[in-house]
Amino acid sequence: MRSAAIIVAAGRSARINSEIPKQYQKLGGRPVLRWSVDALAVMDSIIVCIDPRDAPLALAALHGTPAQTTPGGATRTASVAAGLRALAPAAPEVVLIHDAARPGLSVATIARLLDALRDADGAAPALPAVDALKRADAAGFVAEDVSRDGLLRVQTPQAFRFAAIQEAYARLPADAAFEDDLAVARAAGFRVKLVAGDPQLAKITYPEDIAAAARTLAPGLPVVGSGFDAHRFGPGDHVTLCGVRIPHGAGLIGHSDADAAWHALTDAILGALGLGDIGDHFPPSDMRWKDAPSELFLAHALKLAVEAGAQLANADITLICEAPRIKPHREAMRARTAAILALPEARVSVKATTTEGLGFLGRGEGLAAQATALLILPAS
Ligand code: MG
Numbered sequence: 508m509r510s511a512a513i514i515v516a517a518g519r520s521a522r523i524n525s526e527i528p529k530q531y532q533k534l535g536g537r538p539v540l541r542w543s544v545d546a547l548a549v550m551d552s553i554i555v556c557i558d559p560r561d562a563p564l565a566l567a568a569l570h571g572t573p574a575q576t577t578p579g580g581a582t583r584t585a586s587v588a589a590g591l592r593a594l595a596p597a598a599p600e601v602v603l604i605h606d607a608a609r610p611g612l613s614v615a616t617i618a619r620l621l622d623a624l625r626d627a628d629g630a631a632p633a634l635p636a637v638d639a640l641k642r643a644d645a646a647g648f649v650a651e652d653v654s655r656d657g658l659l660r661v662q663t664p665q666a667f668r669f670a671a672i673q674e675a676y677a678r679l680p681a682d683a684a685f686e687d688d689l690a691v692a693r694a695a696g697f698r699v700k701l702v703a704g705d706p707q708l709a710k711i712t713y714p715e716d717i718a719a720a721a722r723t724l725a726p727g728l729p730v731v732g733s734g735f736d737a738h739r740f741g742p743g744d745h746v747t748l749c750g751v752r753i754p755h756g757a758g759l760i761g762h763s764d765a766d767a768a769w770h771a772l773t774d775a776i777l778g779a780l781g782l783g784d785i786g787d788h789f790p791p792s793d794m795r796w797k798d799a800p801s802e803l804f805l806a807h808a809l810k811l812a813v814e815a816g817a818q819l820a821n822a823d824i825t826l827i828c829e830a831p832r833i834k835p836h837r838e839a840m841r842a843r844t845a846a847i848l849a850l851p852e853a854r855v856s857v858k859a860t861t862t863e864g865l866g867f868l869g870r871g872e873g874l875a876a877q878a879t880a881l882l883i884l885p886a887s
Contacts (some may be wrong), residue, residue: 510621511599511669512547513590514555516540516565516607517579529711530607531564535725535886538568539711542610542724547664548572549617550603554593556586582684584691588676595673602672604688605664611707611724612664619702620666628697630666631689632704633659659701662708665689671697725886729820732882734774734784736767737868737875746874748826748833749840749857750802750847755831759874762791766801768824768840768857771878773801775822776808779882780815805847812882820881821854828874833859 516530530540537545540555547553553572556579557565565576577593579586587604594602601624605612616632623630640653665688672688675695685691689699707724711717743758748768759765773785782788785804789796796803812819822844826833833840837857845855862869 508601509597509599510550510601510603511552511554511594511597512550512603512605512664513587513594514540514543514547514553514574514605514607515579515583515586515590516561517556517558517586518583518608519558527564528558528561529717531561531568532717534610534717535721535727537725538564539610539717539720540565540568540607541572543605543607543612544569544572544574546612546614546617547603547605549614551599552594552597554590555607556580556590583687584676584679584683584685587688587691588679591669591673591676594669599669601666602669603664603666604672606710608711609663609708610711610720611705611709613705613707616702616705616708617664620664623700623702624666624668627700628668628671629689629692629699630702631664631687631699632662632708633701634662634704634706636660660704661687661689661701662704662710663687665692667692667697671695721886727818727883727886730779730781730817730882730884732775732778732780732880734771734776734778734878734880735875736770736774736785736877737873738765738767739873740871746831747801748836748874748876749824750800750843751836751839753831753836763789763796763799763804764801767874767876768826768878769801769805769844771876772822772824772844772880773804773808775878775880776805776812776819776882779880780808780811780817782811802847809848816885817882819848819850820883821856822848822850822878822880823856824858824876824878826857826859826874826876827862827868828859829861829864829869829871833857 531538553574555574555576557576559578620630636655636658640655641649642651644650738759738761740757741760745752746755746759747764747766841857845852
């Protein structure tokens with residue numbers, strides 16, 4: 508069965524104050540329109556009805572897809588008619604007609620629609636009306652209670668046998684303006700079946716709808732990074748760990764302030780981002796980093812995270828040493844780290860352990876730290 512889709516994307520977003528029409532705005536790294544095109548890639552051909560003034564935006568949004576464009580009309584009805592004419596040479600058996608402003612289309616919904624077409628002339632997804640319904644007067648006062656019994660909210664795509672819907676559209680007067688394709692189908696006497704809709708198919712109407720859709724459809728990709736660092740003890744009277752000065756009978760030898768905890772954490776963040784390690788960004792041969800506070804390194808890794816659009820979710824640091832005792836300083840170290848990371852303290856952990864006297868750490872030759880960081884990358 509040859510199948511096709513028409514995506515209506517010619518609207519000008521009267522309700523969204525933006526220079527870029529909503530169907531071309533980004534949602535989780537992809538234009539809103541592209542979500543529908545990708546979902547409908549299971550069809551044999553896709554026609555997107557656009558406003559010719561948006562041609563450069565459409566070209567960019569559809570790059571690398573098999574979708575073709577055709578100029579839409581002044582109304583939704585005229586745009587669909589143009590889409591049907593553009594599809595005619597391909598002679599598909601079924602066509603799904605979809606609004607570009609509904610990015611949350613799933614393969615399951617497409618399958619339900621195609622299945623319903625086996626014993627109906629048309630099919631559309633629909634959801635029950637769950638809120639109480641009222642008719643209001645012009646001043647905003649309730650004029651009438653409306654029963655929601657049997658009332659459904661109809662979504663797109665709406666599915667038809669191509670030849671039948673093509674004929675129904677061909678019979679319409681030139682200035683016909685229907686709200687959707689079911690209305691055209693019913694005017695032509697079609698038997699139209701409603702199948703289960705999908706809350707994720709919600710229409711993007713208001714500016715805040717794009718952010719809401721992104722939270723549902725593109726919650727982001729979690730990436731994790733780990734870091735390890737060790738420094739040797741040497742002359743001195745304190746060590747610096749997580750930016751906190753801790754009195755000790757020795758110091759830590761290092762090019763910078765030798766804050767192994769924050770070095771490990773910096774490496775964990777760089778690791779999650781796939782951006783190398785602390786030595787790549789701050790070579791020990793560079794005299795600028797001599798005795799530098801490690802806050803600089805951590806701040807740099809955080810800046811790279813922000814530039815990647817990533818959000819740090821949590822950080823977990825483990826110190827490994829026999830001495831100094833970490834426990835009395837743990838809360839201060841946690842608070843300092845949380846402040847630098849701009850995270851609530853509950854999402855920053857500082858722990859300590861020993862190696863039970865084993866190895867270089869057990870012999871007190873040095874101190875080590877390991878860290879894990881979870882970042883959420885924007886969905887692409
Ligand atoms: Mg180090």
